[in-house]
Amino acid sequence: MRHGGPVVVLVPRQLRMTGMTGDVPYYGGRFTPAQAYAASHRRPTAPAPRPAPAPPAPSPASTPQREPHETAGTLDALAHLRDSGVLSSAEYDELRARVQ
């Protein structure tokens, strides 16, 4: 099916989508709200929800700082998301910087 008008090749561009009332804190729909919240909020008194399966790394509720093994678990989870294509390299770097 061809038409008489000019045909132009279009290479789709990646667009940053936003909500009608502003930026919705989702990563292109790939995160649930809970995952997006966990990724953007540090929770020093409790382990944050994990966006992907990862070795559990609970910390005592009274511990004010992340335990080293918890940080490692979070980094492993982030690496898993990157490797599985959920996160881009840029997103991975940004989230890793927040964790470390």
Added chain:
Amino acid sequence: MTTGPVQVLVVGFDEPSFSGQVMAELERLREAGVVRLVDVLLVRRDEDGSFETLPAPPGSPPGSGTLAADILGAGSAADPDEAGWSLADAVEPGGIAAVALLEHTWATQLVDAIGAAGGRSLGEGWLAAEDRARIPAG
């Protein structure tokens, strides 16, 4: 220059179409100050995954599709790490679609009011038909 939120609406068709009826309704909405059709572009995705534009729908003003193609296109297929949404996420190979940029002019003051009140967006979506059916007619 737009004043309201602009929606990207992608509608699939078996044949290239954006009927006169649709255009007439959009014109009615524009006159009512509800929605303005910023631009509309017809595209076809070939089986190899590439996109090409199609002639503008009948009745479209000269140059239709140029702005939409500029906004939606000019990408680089070589960067899989680039995050976001693209037409390739919506149109399957072999598909034909009309892509409309719709400015929701009705929402301008509402968005301003929400911002002035310190509100921030946490989620947006459209109710499915089964849930809409539970809403009494206004």
